[in-house]
Every structure is written in structure tokens, then in C-alpha cells.
Amino acid sequence: MASSDSATSPADHKRPRGLAPFLRSQMRNIAPFLTLIFLSGFFAIASPSFATIDNLGNILTQVSVTGIIAVGLTFVILCAEIDLSIASIANVTGIAVAYFTLQESYVNIANIPMPGFAAILLALALCALLGLVNALGLTIIGIPSFIMTLAMMQIAAGVSALLVRGQIAYKVPPLITTLGSGSIGGIPWIVIVAAVMLLGGHLVLTYTRFGRYVYMVGGNREAAEFAGLNVKLILGSVMVISAVCSGIGGMLGVAHFGSAQQNEFDTYLLDSIAAVVVGGTSLFGGRGGIGNTIVGLFVLGVLNNGLDHVNIDSFLKILIRGLILLAALVINVYAQRLREQAAE
Amino acid sequence: MSQGRSPILELNQITKAFGGVEALRGVDFALHAGEIHGLVGENGAGKSTLMKIIAGVHPEFSGRFVLDGKETRFRSTRDAHAAGIGMVHQELSVAPDLTVAENVFLGSQPTNRLGFVQWRQMAREAGEQLSRFGIDVDPMTRLGDLPIGLQQLIEIARVLFSGARIIILDEPTSALSPPEVERLFTTLHKLRDDGTSIVFISHFIEDILRVSDVVTVFRNGRKIAETASADTTKGALIEAMIGRGGEALEHSYTDDLMLPQPGGGSTVLKVDQLSLRRSLQNVSFAARAGEVLGIYGFMGCGQLELSRILFGKLRPDGGTLVVDGAAKTFRSTAAARRAGVALVPESRRAMLFHQEPVYKNISISILERISALLLKPVRERAIAQRQVEQLQIRPPVVGLDLGMLSGGNQQKVALAKWLTYPPRLLVLCEPTRGMDVGAKNDVINIVRDLRAKGLAIIVLSTEPETVLSLADRILVLKRGAVVREFAGEAVSKDRLLEAA
Numbered sequence: 001m002a003s004s005d006s007a008t009s010p011a012d013h014k015r016p017r018g019l020a021p022f023l024r025s026q027m028r029n030i031a032p033f034l035t036l037i038f039l040s041g042f043f044a045i046a047s048p049s050f051a052t053i054d055n056l057g058n059i060l061t062q063v064s065v066t067g068i069i070a071v072g073l074t075f076v077i078l079c080a081e082i083d084l085s086i087a088s089i090a091n092v093t094g095i096a097v098a099y100f101t102l103q104e105s106y107v108n109i110a111n112i113p114m115p116g117f118a119a120i121l122l123a124l125a126l127c128a129l130l131g132l133v134n135a136l137g138l139t140i141i142g143i144p145s146f147i148m149t150l151a152m153m154q155i156a157a158g159v160s161a162l163l164v165r166g167q168i169a170y171k172v173p174p175l176i177t178t179l180g181s182g183s184i185g186g187i188p189w190i191v192i193v194a195a196v197m198l199l200g201g202h203l204v205l206t207y208t209r210f211g212r213y214v215y216m217v218g219g220n221r222e223a224a225e226f227a228g229l230n231v232k233l234i235l236g237s238v239m240v241i242s243a244v245c246s247g248i249g250g251m252l253g254v255a256h257f258g259s260a261q262q263n264e265f266d267t268y269l270l271d272s273i274a275a276v277v278v279g280g281t282s283l284f285g286g287r288g289g290i291g292n293t294i295v296g297l298f299v300l301g302v303l304n305n306g307l308d309h310v311n312i313d314s315f316l317k318i319l320i321r322g323l324i325l326l327a328a329l330v331i332n333v334y335a336q337r338l339r340e341q342a343a344e
Numbered sequence: 345m346s347q348g349r350s351p352i353l354e355l356n357q358i359t360k361a362f363g364g365v366e367a368l369r370g371v372d373f374a375l376h377a378g379e380i381h382g383l384v385g386e387n388g389a390g391k392s393t394l395m396k397i398i399a400g401v402h403p404e405f406s407g408r409f410v411l412d413g414k415e416t417r418f419r420s421t422r423d424a425h426a427a428g429i430g431m432v433h434q435e436l437s438v439a440p441d442l443t444v445a446e447n448v449f450l451g452s453q454p455t456n457r458l459g460f461v462q463w464r465q466m467a468r469e470a471g472e473q474l475s476r477f478g479i480d481v482d483p484m485t486r487l488g489d490l491p492i493g494l495q496q497l498i499e500i501a502r503v504l505f506s507g508a509r510i511i512i513l514d515e516p517t518s519a520l521s522p523p524e525v526e527r528l529f530t531t532l533h534k535l536r537d538d539g540t541s542i543v544f545i546s547h548f549i550e551d552i553l554r555v556s557d558v559v560t561v562f563r564n565g566r567k568i569a570e571t572a573s574a575d576t577t578k579g580a581l582i583e584a585m586i587g588r589g590g591e592a593l594e595h596s597y598t599d600d601l602m603l604p605q606p607g608g609g610s611t612v613l614k615v616d617q618l619s620l621r622r623s624l625q626n627v628s629f630a631a632r633a634g635e636v637l638g639i640y641g642f643m644g645c646g647q648l649e650l651s652r653i654l655f656g657k658l659r660p661d662g663g664t665l666v667v668d669g670a671a672k673t674f675r676s677t678a679a680a681r682r683a684g685v686a687l688v689p690e691s692r693r694a695m696l697f698h699q700e701p702v703y704k705n706i707s708i709s710i711l712e713r714i715s716a717l718l719l720k721p722v723r724e725r726a727i728a729q730r731q732v733e734q735l736q737i738r739p740p741v742v743g744l745d746l747g748m749l750s751g752g753n754q755q756k757v758a759l760a761k762w763l764t765y766p767p768r769l770l771v772l773c774e775p776t777r778g779m780d781v782g783a784k785n786d787v788i789n790i791v792r793d794l795r796a797k798g799l800a801i802i803v804l805s806t807e808p809e810t811v812l813s814l815a816d817r818i819l820v821l822k823r824g825a826v827v828r829e830f831a832g833e834a835v836s837k838d839r840l841l842e843a844a
Binding site: 207208209211212213215216219220222223224225226227228229230231232233286287 | 655657676677678680681682686687689693694695696697698699700704708709711712715716717718719761
């Protein structure tokens, strides 16, 4: 054929080399890592109590619930969608599992006690159902995920309110209590659960056909449809995955905190989104993954924990967190642009 | 030609590389006032890259950039715009949800002192400008409601009337019908006579020779020749473009071509009374195994909608589809794929994953067949490698990101993804649009091979040459209805154009 490349040397056919283009294309993975190293270094110097094994354990435990929720959210954001109902679904699932567990007599909730495994299954069914509603709204009716999950955030909060009616429940099934607040060989179960779920998410995204589809749908939805993929099924699936991960995070979170009540998980919405995005997963879809989310979780964990170790006005911390998130978003968008330039 | 006068734009020794691959190597280029400068070259020869440098899209390059005798560097398209340079890109870039008037004045709406948009003035001026260009539409209609060809014309009009003194048109005629092309050329000549400089890129060499004063030929990132249009011929230009005897490669299809008698292949697809609001009216036809059915018509004749219906992306308002004897209502593209239908759409952006490696682009449609739950990357790469070799995709590296390939090679990748497990019915939209002569021939050969394997193939195109070079039987679609069928008879470019 009369290819325009016919006269170029074979060397031109290899992947582009040189460090600069490579670094540019990897900006999205490198930047969060540098942020993590910088923050860790800073806090290690600023506070002697920061860089200790004990504190590492603290950080891991502190990010576990966020990590469990962020697994599902990573799938959603990789598809270039968003799920704003994660914290509410976590909350309602945690409340539901308590609602189906026998509470102490002083807890004034008209609940329906049942065996532990049934309570867990019902709670899981509830979060899966709410995820399914998100999925149907997004794919069948065609409501943008931002709006659909905003509505679901309210709906799930409403269900929570109806179940606890302003009261606080304390008891959850023993399995949940163990996984949420117990530990084995000095390692908290909740850290193990988070690690297993993150690993599972990574394996699904990297080694399964479904994971490939998630990346392809996120990378170019139209092309995915023209390749004959069932895009709606994939989008629907990630919404359900996200809700179920949130539900698991919610149940373990309730056991971890020792109580189930309204608005308990509110901060987890921003934290989970921040973990995914700070880690470098593209808000435009198709780029990133669980590895990025793990780095993002550590950045947030180190930041939250480290700020407690240094002497800073606690009201200033909120602002600092906001600024760090903004910086991450800037890098996220900028990395996308650099990558596109490198790929041109 | 404008020898003797100093050029308004002069580029010296321009070199530009994308990730280690040189797209331009030491190119000199000069543009004079009041000149239409044609650029020809195969896909990936560097024409578009050079023009994007001029329009400020690529701010990083090496070499000298001299505008009005002063060395300049554009940091963005905004800088280029401010310097009076306007570009119409190959891919449509309009705002479909805004009105025609807003599109014409995009970014420069007339406002009153308080900053409010002067709607009435804007609509009136847009209407005047467009009618000068021979476009008669209500400036307040939503642009997306107009046919694609008209949208493209409006985008061109926007740049032509923006007051830019250097106008770059990258493949402006590919979506236009012959009368629209005529109007464009008349307007370009008028602008040139008023002193505007125009760069015109096209694969249609006749167009280049007709409209331009000077032609520059690119090959492999280098400038090969620059001559006055009057002093050259189509054959000479093609030869310079591809570097060997070129006349034999491109058939002009001006003479009669005998279509074969319809063969006895089994009916793979039967379409009956298909209708879609505003796009298709009672379209009926059949596609047979071992036959290429060409569907020709001007932009906006309903071809795109038809292809989308066949692949389950659009649902018709009425009519039936029968695939291999079974009536089908495709609820998704996945259902169409499972029924043995494959589609290669006309837009590269829509059909490929530019940030993903070549092998993932090729395997995407067959993952279901080669992996149940877990991916099999080794097998995937092997399959992709075979396709890449068979279709002579360059460079033959399946791990390379798709975005690194030239347009023609990307198009082959889009075809490749359907070939490992050939479908029953293959629908190709504009399979050779924007391709160079050599790549076109490759695609023609691929399609013929597939026909020999017994696939039913439908080729939809707005270019008569594409349909004539591929089809055994030709339907002409006009305003959503089949107006003529050519089968077993003589057909030529003229006859097709006449029917449409």
C-alpha cells in the first residue's frame, strides 16, 4: 500500500521514547504519589508522633470505611458518571442492619429483630435495590447520574429517618461487629476487609472482561456503543456495584463507630469522591483505577491524620482540606490535557 | 502566482514531532496576500499538522514563524484568531444546541453597551451573511436540526465572514453536495480578489486544481513540490504525492461502468417500509450474501439514520427488519451485534478509542467470544497482530496507542475489529472518506475479500467514487426515499449524480 510511513525507518514505529513524554503521559499517576510523599515527609518532620507504626495503623483504620465505599465509586467515575448517594446509602444500610437486629430495651425503635445472617442479607438487598433504582433512572429513563443520585441521596436519607426516627441504635449482628470493630493478630478486621475489597476491585477492573468494558465505556461511550457493547448494562452494573460497596462500608462503619444514627456518614461523600479523584482517576472517565484510589486514600488519610498531629487551628483544617482537593482537581484536569497532547 | 511580492506568512524549517514520531521535517511554506494555496498529500503527510501550527493549535514546534515580516509565536488559537487567522477543521465543530445566528457569531455576538446580546441585529446580520453565501435558513433555528452538510457550510461561512485575512480550510468539501461546492468556490474566489489569503486542503485533486492558484505537495512530513496550478495536472500531483506512477491508481468513474447481474446469494437482510420521522420514508431493499450493496445520496439524505437503524442504535417509527429470515427489533447495538450485524460508522471519533492501544480497539467487539470472565491478553494480541498484518496497518505495533496512527490506518483498525469473526451483514459508512489513494485501494481489496467469503455488505457514501468502486448494486437515496436502483446495468458518476 502507499502508506505515508513507508519511507520512515523501523525505529519510528516503536513506542515514543524519551523520558519527558513518558513522564507527561504518566502525570496522573505520578502527581498523587509525589503529593503523598511530600505530605508524609512534611508531617514526619513537623511531628515526632506522626511517623510511627502505631500511627500507620491509625491511618489505615481511619481510611478503611472510605476505602470500602471508594471501591465502587472508582467504577462509577471510570465510566465518567458520578454517584452522590454513596454516603446516604451507606447510612441507610448501616441503619437497616441495626433495625433488623434485636436492640437493648432502652433503645426506643420499633424494629424487626431477626437472625444475624438475615439482617445482613436484607441490608445488602436494600442497598442493591437502591443502586438498582439509580441504575434504572440513569439508563432507562435517562436522568443524568448527577441528578439521579442527588435524588437518591435524599431518598436514602428519608428511609434512614423513617427507620430510626431520631433515635440511635447500637446493636448489629455479631459478624458485622467483628468485621467492623474486631481485630485479628493486631490487625483490625475492617482494614483487612477494605484491603480485600480494594484488591478485588482491582482484579475485576484489570483482569476481567467486565473491567475492560468499564474502561472502554468511560474512554469513549459512543465508540463502545458502536462496538456493540451493551453500554446501559455496564452503566447500570457500576451503579449497583457502587451502592453495594457503600452498603458494606455503611454496615461495617456502624459497627466501627458503635452506633447507627441519622447523618452519621455525611462526610464520607466528599471523602470518597476526593480519594478517587485525588488519586488521579479521570473525572472524564477511562483513566485511572483502584491503584490510584489507594494512593488517594493515603493522601487523604495522611492529611487528616497529620493535621491532628501538628498544632493547627482545627477550624483551619477544613479550609486546608478544601485547598488540597482543589489542587488535586487542577492536576486531574491538567494531566488529562498533557496526556492528550502526548497522544496526539 | 505572486512572486516578487513578500509573503504575509512565511514558515521556515518547521519541524514538529508527536511523541517521537516526526510529523513535519524542515518544511518551508509561504502564503501571499490574495492567493488560494492548495495543499495535497496522503493521510499523515503533514498537511493538517502544518495548518494547525499556523492556527495556533500546536504551539510547540521548531523553526521560524514569520507573520507580516515579524517573527511570531502563537501560544493558542486565540492568538492566531487575534492575528486574523481562521481555520475550519476537518471535523465539524459547531454548537448544535445554539441557533444558526449564534453559531455564525460564536464568540463575537454583537452586544449593546450593557453587554446584552443584540438578538435582532445578530439574526439580521447572520441571515444576510448566509444568504450572500447562498444559504437560505431562518437564523433562529437550532443548528442541530439542520442536515450535516448545511451545518458544515454554516461553519465555513462563520470563518469566511469572520473578517480573517488568512483562512485555512481543511477538507471543507467532503460533506458538501456539488452545488454547495460550487457556491463555496465562488465565494472563495471573491474573497481572494478582495485580498484574503486562503489555504485549501483536499483529497479531491480536481477541486484543488480548480480553486487554487498555487499547489504544494506534501509527502512524509516533507514538502515535495510547489507549482502554479495552471502548470500541473492531476496525474503529476498524484505522482508527486505517492512517489510513483499514480494515474493507474485512481479511477475517475466518468465513463460507464457495467454492474454485474445480481447473483443468487441468499437474502441476509430484508428491509421493508422502514420509516423514521423526518429522515426516512418507506425504505425497502434487500442485501444478499456475497454482494456489495451501495447506497448513494447527498449528505442528509437519510443514510446515517439508516445505518444506525440497521445496527440498533436508532429505532425506526415503522417498518420491519428481517435478518437471516427472522424479524428483528434491535433494542441495543449489542443485540444487533449478536444477530450478526456489524457497523463501521463514518466518524473516527465515534468508532475508536484513541487513548487505548490498537489491540484493545481490535478485540473490543469479540471479547465475548474469546473470554468468558477473565481477559486473555496474549490471545487478544495475537488476534490483533494477525489483523494488523492482514490489513497492512502501519505501524504494525499492536501495543501502540491508537491516537498515534494516521487517519487512514485508524480507519482500517475500525474495520479490523469486525473481521476475526466475520458478521453476516457488514455496514460501512463512508469507508474511504479522507483516505489517500493507496489506503483506498487497500480498503477496496478488503471489502472484495469479504464479499468473496459470503458476507452481505452495505456501503453507504456521499462520494460517488466510493460507491462506484465498491458496489455490485446501487441504491440512490434522496430525501429519505429510495429513488433509483442500478442493477446489472451501466452506471457512471454522472448517472448517479443525476439520480440523486
